[in-house]
Each structure stands twice: as structure tokens, then as C-alpha cells.
Amino acid sequence: MMFFPSFLDGLARTVSMKKGKNTSSTEDDIGRQVAETLAKDAKKNDLMLSSSATFKSNKSNNFASICSKRGQKGINQDCTIVWEEFGCQEDMIFCGIFDGHGPWGHIIAKRVKQSVPPSLLCNWQKALALTSLGQELNTEPNRSTRNHQFDIWKQSCLKTYADIDQELKHHPGIDSFHSGTTALTIVKQGEHLVIANVGDSRAVLATISDDGNLIPFQLTIDFKPNIPEEAERIRQSQGRVSCLRDEPGVYRVWMPKGDAPGLAVSRAIGDHCVRVWANFSA
Incomplete structure (x- = not known):
């Protein structure tokens, strides 16, 4: 796995400041700025897709396609995004879908789509930096390396969703009181998938049977009130x-x-x- 040292070094210096100083805002500012810069670079280099289209990567065999069509109820409140080489990691891809609802649903879905990738990247890199400094995360003892990596992603996703939800709650220009959005995100890291799901958007994996037919396999639960x-x-x-x-x-x-x-x-x-x-x- 490849990391960008300047980002980690900056976070490490911030985390290791003397006690008594409020470092949390400084950490978040540094990480968020770097993550947002990476997102802008990804757009410039055609590594990010956020509207109905298809692209073929010039660096790999990856192929991505997005299609969103307005229904019968009015404005299309769906937002989607695919980011190849997520955070400058050649083996990582980020995918997200956000289905808004309510009068402000389309605005909230768009806002969350823009906020989740850099925020998740920032929280993940910060968790890695803390681990490299020997600070233990809230994980179970005697966990394997693979499970420990999953724990880092899990806590990064939980923090990202919670932070963005609070940002919406206090945003002066967005009414999230009677409106909201689902949020389904997938990070493909090597051969592993990390999925975070809020709402009833659905992730389906297509596998190939022995006779060459595609077999759908549902990866997520639709969070419905009748469960x-x-x-x-x-x-x-x-x-x-x-x-x-x-x-x-x-x-x-x-x-x-x-x-x-x-x-x-x-x-x-x-x-x-x-x-x-x-x-x-x-």
C-alpha cells in the first residue's frame, strides 16, 4: 500500500503537539484541505465520475459507468460518484450513491456526495497516522491485521457519516429538518470491499456462474421501517x-x-x- 508521506507527516506533527493545545481543529483543517485538493486533482485527471457517463481508465483495466434517470415525482434527487485511485492509492476505488428525499433532498444529496469522499479520506489517513504513532484505536484485542484494517475503515466511516450529519444540522443555508438522503459508499481496496450503508440504496455484486451467466448477490440491507x-x-x-x-x-x-x-x-x-x-x- 502506498501513502503520501507529506500528509502523514503533517498529521503526525499535529497529533504529537504538547498537551493543553486544542489540536483537533488543526488536524481536521490540514487533512480536509489535502483531501479536497486530491479530489480536485482527480477531476482534472479524469479519475472521478459524478454524472451519467462511462469511462475507461488509461492506467488499468477498470471500467466504470453511471446512469441516473429522473422518475415521475419531479426533480431527480439521486447523486452518484466514482473515484478511481482514491486518495492517490492505485489499488483503491471509491463509489457512492446518495438518494435524497424531501423538499431539500436534491441539495442534501449533492452536498453529502461532495463531502463524503474527502472527509472519509481525511479520517482514514488520520486513523492510519494515529496507528503509526502507536496510539491504539477502539478495537478488539488480538485482532488479525486484516480485521485491524477493517476496524480502521469502520471507525473512519462512522465518524465521517456522523460529522457530515452534524454539519448539515447546523448549516445555515440547508434545511435538513424535513429532508435527508441515503448514503451508500463502497471502497475497493485491492481485493477487499468496505461498505457503509445508511438508508435503502442497494449494492449488488454480479458474479459469474460456471456456465457464464451473471448471478446477482445483494451486499447490503435495505433499512426499512418494517424490519x-x-x-x-x-x-x-x-x-x-x-x-x-x-x-x-x-x-x-x-x-x-x-x-x-x-x-x-x-x-x-x-x-x-x-x-x-x-x-x-x-
Whole structure:
């Protein structure tokens, strides 16, 4: 695996500052600036695809295609992105899909699409820097190297989603109270896939059978309110899960009283109106 030393060295110097100084904002600023610069370079070098199109890499046999089509309900609120050589790592590819909902759904989906890749890259590199300095992450003891690498990705994804959700909540120009988005991201690192999923966007892996036919294999769970564990979690916080009369079988999340918001997913980024009452999770 290849790392860019200047980034790691900068983070290492920041993390090792004397106690008493508030270094968290400095770390985030350095990492985010570098990650955003890498994203801009990826666009210039045709390593990033974020609209309906197809590209073939000049450096490898990778082939990527994106297609998004507006439905019957109005504006297209879907956003997608593919970033080859994610973070200057030749063996890494980042893929993401974000399906907005609500009046501001298309804006939130676009914002999250732009924020997740550099934020995830920053958090991942910072976790690697901490590990290189001998600081243990919150992982189980006696974990194998492969599992330890997964733990780093897991915590990086959790922090990324949580940070972006809070950024939306306090953003003065975006109303995420009654709007939100799903977020499905995949990082392919060598032969491994790291998947983070919030909402009901779906990742499907196509495998080839012995007779040459494609066989779909679903990699993610659709987080819907009718899943027993999800419904129980929501109801324990006084939220309601039920269907509309004209939509039998389509379960939605409601506040304790009233007819809002009627979300067809049990997890999302945004939708802060139901966070307390329905234990709605990012």
C-alpha cells in the first residue's frame, strides 16, 4: 500500500503537539484541505465520475459507468460518484450513491456526495497516522491485521457519516429538518470491499456462474421501517411505524402525533425532525 508521506507527516506533527493545545481543529483543517485538493486533482485527471457517463481508465483495466434517470415525482434527487485511485492509492476505488428525499433532498444529496469522499479520506489517513504513532484505536484485542484494517475503515466511516450529519444540522443555508438522503459508499481496496450503508440504496455484486451467466448477490440491507429490529428501535423512542391506507405494505416512520414526516426508510442522513422521537439513526 502506498501513502503520501507529506500528509502523514503533517498529521503526525499535529497529533504529537504538547498537551493543553486544542489540536483537533488543526488536524481536521490540514487533512480536509489535502483531501479536497486530491479530489480536485482527480477531476482534472479524469479519475472521478459524478454524472451519467462511462469511462475507461488509461492506467488499468477498470471500467466504470453511471446512469441516473429522473422518475415521475419531479426533480431527480439521486447523486452518484466514482473515484478511481482514491486518495492517490492505485489499488483503491471509491463509489457512492446518495438518494435524497424531501423538499431539500436534491441539495442534501449533492452536498453529502461532495463531502463524503474527502472527509472519509481525511479520517482514514488520520486513523492510519494515529496507528503509526502507536496510539491504539477502539478495537478488539488480538485482532488479525486484516480485521485491524477493517476496524480502521469502520471507525473512519462512522465518524465521517456522523460529522457530515452534524454539519448539515447546523448549516445555515440547508434545511435538513424535513429532508435527508441515503448514503451508500463502497471502497475497493485491492481485493477487499468496505461498505457503509445508511438508508435503502442497494449494492449488488454480479458474479459469474460456471456456465457464464451473471448471478446477482445483494451486499447490503435495505433499512426499512418494517424490519422487526428497526421497528422496535423506533417504537421504543415513541415513534410510530405504519402504512397509509392507499399504500398497503409501504411502512413509514411517523412522529408520536400528527402525519409527519412519513419516511419510507429507517435510517438516513438528515431528517432531524424525527431524531429524538423515533430514534432515527444515521
